[in-house]
Structure formats: C-alpha cells, structure tokens
Amino acid sequence: MSTRQFLFSGFGGQGILFAGKFLAYKGLTEDKQVSWLPSYGPEMRGGTASCSVILSDEPVGSPIVSKPDVLVAMNLPSLDKFEDAVAPGGMIFYDSTLIGRSVRRTDVTAVPVPATAIAGDNGIPTLANMILIGKILKELNDFDAASVDAALKKVISAKHADMLEVNYKAMKLGADYEG
Amino acid sequence: MADKVLMKGNEAIAEAAIIAGCRHYFGYPITPQTEVAAYMAKKMPKIGGTFLQAESEIAAINMVYGVASAGCRVMTSSSSPGISLKGEGLSYLAGSDLPALVVNVQRGGPGLGGIQPSQSDYFQATRGGGHGDYHMIVLAPASVQEMAELTVKGFELADKYRMTSMILADGTMGQMMEPVALDLAVAPAPAKPWATTGTGMKRAHNIVNSLSLDPEELERLNLARYERYAEVEANETMYEEYRMEDAEICVAAFGIAARVSKNAINEARKEGIKVGLIRPITLWPFPKAPFKKAAGQVKQFLSVELSMGQMIEDVRLATECRVPVTLVNRVGGMIPSPDQVLEAIRKASKNGGND
Numbered sequence: 001m002s003t004r005q006f007l008f009s010g011f012g013g014q015g016i017l018f019a020g021k022f023l024a025y026k027g028l029t030e031d032k033q034v035s036w037l038p039s040y041g042p043e044m045r046g047g048t049a050s051c052s053v054i055l056s057d058e059p060v061g062s063p064i065v066s067k068p069d070v071l072v073a074m075n076l077p078s079l080d081k082f083e084d085a086v087a088p089g090g091m092i093f094y095d096s097t098l099i100g101r102s103v104r105r106t107d108v109t110a111v112p113v114p115a116t117a118i119a120g121d122n123g124i125p126t127l128a129n130m131i132l133i134g135k136i137l138k139e140l141n142d143f144d145a146a147s148v149d150a151a152l153k154k155v156i157s158a159k160h161a162d163m164l165e166v167n168y169k170a171m172k173l174g175a176d177y178e179g
Numbered sequence: 180m181a182d183k184v185l186m187k188g189n190e191a192i193a194e195a196a197i198i199a200g201c202r203h204y205f206g207y208p209i210t211p212q213t214e215v216a217a218y219m220a221k222k223m224p225k226i227g228g229t230f231l232q233a234e235s236e237i238a239a240i241n242m243v244y245g246v247a248s249a250g251c252r253v254m255t256s257s258s259s260p261g262i263s264l265k266g267e268g269l270s271y272l273a274g275s276d277l278p279a280l281v282v283n284v285q286r287g288g289p290g291l292g293g294i295q296p297s298q299s300d301y302f303q304a305t306r307g308g309g310h311g312d313y314h315m316i317v318l319a320p321a322s323v324q325e326m327a328e329l330t331v332k333g334f335e336l337a338d339k340y341r342m343t344s345m346i347l348a349d350g351t352m353g354q355m356m357e358p359v360a361l362d363l364a365v366a367p368a369p370a371k372p373w374a375t376t377g378t379g380m381k382r383a384h385n386i387v388n389s390l391s392l393d394p395e396e397l398e399r400l401n402l403a404r405y406e407r408y409a410e411v412e413a414n415e416t417m418y419e420e421y422r423m424e425d426a427e428i429c430v431a432a433f434g435i436a437a438r439v440s441k442n443a444i445n446e447a448r449k450e451g452i453k454v455g456l457i458r459p460i461t462l463w464p465f466p467k468a469p470f471k472k473a474a475g476q477v478k479q480f481l482s483v484e485l486s487m488g489q490m491i492e493d494v495r496l497a498t499e500c501r502v503p504v505t506l507v508n509r510v511g512g513m514i515p516s517p518d519q520v521l522e523a524i525r526k527a528s529k530n531g532g533n534d
Contacts, residue, residue: 021185021356024185024356025185028183028185028358033358034185034357034358035355035356035357036185036355036356036357037351037354037355037356038354038355040210040211040294040350040354041210041294041295060357060438061438061439061441061442061445061517062435062438062439062441062442062517063351063355063357063435063438064351064439064514064516066516066517066518154185
C-alpha cells in the first residue's frame with residue numbers, strides 16, 4: 001500500500017467520525033502518514049456526516065478525499081451521493097440493513113454487511129460502525145489483533161475503558177461475517 | 180522525538196499556545212475555530228491560566244490589548260466575520276506596539292458568508308486589517324504540525340518585534356486531524372521593560388497608548404515602526420520550495436491550496452511536465468526573493484487560491500510581471516480539486532507561457 005483513501009458517510013449519530021478516527025489512529029500506531037478530515041456544519045445535526053481518512057507511506061497532500069479507494073456507506077443518501085466517486089477498482093462497504101438497493105457500479109467490489117442487524121442481534125446496537133470497520137480490515141487483510149487493540153486504546157479515552165471490549169467484539173463480528 | 184498524537188489543527192494551536200507560555204485567552208465562539216476556545220476552556224483553569232468567553236469579539240481583542248500591555252503572552256482566535264470585528268483592536272495593538280497572537284481560521288465571505296473553508300481574508304491580513312499604516316506578521320500553516328509550530332513562532336516573533344502575529348488558517352486546517360509532535364522548542368520571552376507592571380516606586384510610569392496628537396511625533400513613531408518592519412522583512416521570511424529545481428511552471432499556493440497543489444504537481448510530473456511549487460509560509464513578509472528568482476526560470480506562474488485572486492497580486496509584484504500569472508481558484512467555501520489544478524498545469528504547459 002502506498003496510499004489508501006477512505007470516505008466514511010452516514011447519518012449523524014452513527015459513529016462515522018469515530019470510525020474514521022479509529023482508522024486514523026490505527027495508521028498512526030503503524031507509523032503511517034495519516035489525515036482525518038470531517039465534514040462540518042449544519043448538516044451534522046441529524047443529517048449526513050462524512051469524513052475523509054487517508055493512510056499513506058508518503059506525506060499526505062490534500063486531505064480531501066474526492067475519489068475514495070474505499071467508500072463506507074451507512075445510509076442510502078450516502079451511497080447515492082458517493083457511489084460514482086469511488087475510484088475504479090475500489091471497494092464499497094455498505095450497511096445492507098439500512099440500504100435497500102445494491103451497488104450499481106460493476107468496476108468496484110461491493111461488500112454488503114447487515115451491520116445494524118448484527119449489532120442489534122448482539123446487544124450492541126450503537127456499534128454498527130465498528131462492525132463495518134472489522135469487515136473492512138478483514139477484506140484488506142489488515143485485521144491484526146495487536147494493532148487493532150492499540151488503536152482502540154488510543155481512540156477510546158481511559159474514562160471509557162469499559163467500551164474497549166465491546167468495540168473489539170463488534171469488529172470481530174464484522175470480520176467473521178461471511179455474506 | 181516525542182510520541183505523535185492525533186489532533187485537530189484548532190486543538191494543536193491551543194496546546195502549542197499553552198506550551199509557548201500563553202496563559203491568557205479571550206475569545207467568542209464562531210465556526211470553524213471553536214475548538215480553540217473549547218480546548219482553552221478545558222485546559223486554562225487547570226494550569227492557573229485565564230479562559231474568558233467575552234461578550235463579543237470586540238471585547239475579546241480589547242482584553243488581549245490589556246494583557247499584552249502587562250507584558251504577558253496572550254491570544255484570541257476567531258473566524259473571518261469575527262476578525263473584521265477585531266479590526267479596530269488590531270490597529271490599536273499596532274499603534275501601541277503590543278505583541279499578541281491572533282488566529283483567523285477563515286471561512287467564506289463577505290458578510291456572514293458561510294462556514295466552509297476560504298482564503299479570502301488574505302488582503303485583510305497582509306495589509307493590516309484595521310486603519311492606519313501598519314503590518315502584522317502573517318503565518319500560513321499547511322499542516323497540523325505547522326499549526327503548532329507557527330503558533331510558538333508567532334508568539335516569539337510578536338515579542339521580538341512588538342507586533343501582532345496572525346495565524347491565517349482556514350476551516351480545513353482547523354478541522355482536520357493529523358499526527359503532531361508537541362516537543363516544541365520555545366525561546367524564553369524577552370524582557371519587556373515597557374510593560375505596565377507597576378513602578379514599584381522605582382521608575383517612571385510606563386504608558387501604553389496609541390494616541391499621539393503631535394503630528395511630528397506621530398510621524399516619528401510611524402517611521403520607527405517601519406524600520407522594525409524592514410527588519411522583519413529582512414530576517415523573518417519563510418517559504419517552502421517543492422520540486423522547483425528544473426521547473427518551467429511554478430505554482431504559488433499557501434495553506435490547504437498548497438496541499439491540493441502538491442497532489443496536482445506530482446500527477447503532472449508523472450506526465451513529464453516540469454512544474455514546482457513555492458509555498459509562502461509567511462504571507463507578510465511575503466517571500467519575494469524566491470519568486471523573483473523563479474521569474475527568471477519559469478515560463479508561467481499559477482496562483483492557486485480559495486479567493487477571487489488576492490495573493491496573485493503579491494506574486495505579480497514580486498515577479499515584476501515579467502512572466503504571466505494565472506489564477507486557479509474556487510470561492511465561497513469550495514476548494515479547488517487536484518484535477519482542476521492539474522488541468523491548469525497542463526494548459527500552461529501547452530501554452531508555453533502564453534497567458
């Protein structure tokens with residue numbers, strides 16, 4: 001990997017920014033160059049939230065992701081808005097519980113994950129975001145338990161240390177999910 | 180080197196200010212710089228500092244004036260419309276020769292404008308911002324690391340030259356997170372024998388004031404101030420050159436526009452186009468020398484900006500219009516894409532310098 005650009009998008013409240021932050025911290029713990037840029041503004045109150053994350057071996061130029069290698073769509077408006085922007089050969093991970101259609105692009109890899117349903121079934125209804133992250137890392141051959149653990153400890157403050165275990169559990173559920 | 184942490188640009192400014200010894204912050208909330216105030220609100224009470232949310236931007240800059248008069252490192256931060264409100268205070272700080280740090284995390288204008296990133300306060304910042312003959316030292320960070328480093332630098336230069344330093348960032352720089360190392364070297368603040376710290380019945384009163392009704396005296400003050408400005412211009416100019424060795428096209432860009440431009444330059448280089456970048460880090464003083472030198476080397480300049488073309492005037496002045504300078508821009512909160520800049524580079528390459 002020289003540079004990989006991620007775009008996370010969904011409703012405000014789904015943990016879009018947190019998921020992006022986790023990935024950025026994971027890059028940091030692996031000594032990669034990283035950038036994390038949130039959308040900001042009135043759209044974050046109940047509307048769509050998105051964030052750009054870039055992981056690279058080289059210094060990051062523009063932090064704005066306009067042609068993501070990996071799109072994570074957690075609601076339909078996000079898939080509608082960003083599907084066409086994904087780089088050819090890229091990947092689209094989407095929450096198939098909340099998105100009723102499939103990916104139309106044929107030059108990208110579509111990975112549907114019923115993340116919201118899995119989260120609900122396992123008593124962790126707020127962690128659909130981390131289930132998707134687990135699946136992404138698995139598909140990118142990047143699910144390394146030690147590095148995941150290190151990044152979780154960075155992104156979850158000591159005050160909320162009780163959340164470490166469930167976040168890891170969510171990621172494991174995602175990684176183990178076979179569509 | 181210290182461990183790197185992920186921080187928003189706004190937070191890095193706040194932490195760096197504390198590291199630089201700033202213990203007094205006055206502000207008023209406005210997107211997209213609010214994290215500076217939020218960070219200060221959390222940290223300052225724990226380290227014996229002052230965080231005060233003023234009743235307005237105007238009040239905040241005048242509180243800065245007060246603390247600066249007492250010789251302490253002090254700052255305020257805001258975004259474009261709020262900086263306009265501070266304009267009078269900026270002029271008074273200059274007229275009283277007070278050191279202070281002011282942060283502008285720019286958003287689209289004019290008026291209340293929008294809340295998305297912009298660089299359209301370039302004129303306001305580099306030409307002073309308020310009334311009268313004066314300058315501020317204007318620093319333009321292009322990474323979260325630079326947000327931190329230039330904050331420290333800003334305090335140091337402000338103290339050294341008794342001027343206001345302004346960090347001129349934008350919404351992207353303020354909101355983005357990048358790894359930052361906070362093992363920042365800080366020069367100790369110089370003695371400030373002019374500060375109003377109490378005479379102790381041992382010296383004459385120090386007076387901090389910008390009123391000077393005798394025109395001969397006021398002229399003398401202005402001339403002395405501009406002698407200091409000349410020193411700043413001679414000694415404190417900062418810039419980065421990127422892939423300029425053999426460049427035939429030179430992109431001029433600062434802050435986020437420089438980040439976008441680097442992507443475009445790297446793509447253009449893959450196509451065999453000889454293009455480089457000069458990134459001013461100090462916008463005032465403007466790095467005239469590298470532009471003047473480049474004017475003897477390149478066929479065309481492109482000024483990439485998030486404005487209707489403001490820095491382009493300084494590029495033309497520095498290059499004495501010897502080579503065409505073309506504007507590549509988006510405004511109103513929009514950001515030029517690397518593709519837009521690449522297209523402009525390709526066009527410049529084909530035109531061979533014909534604007």
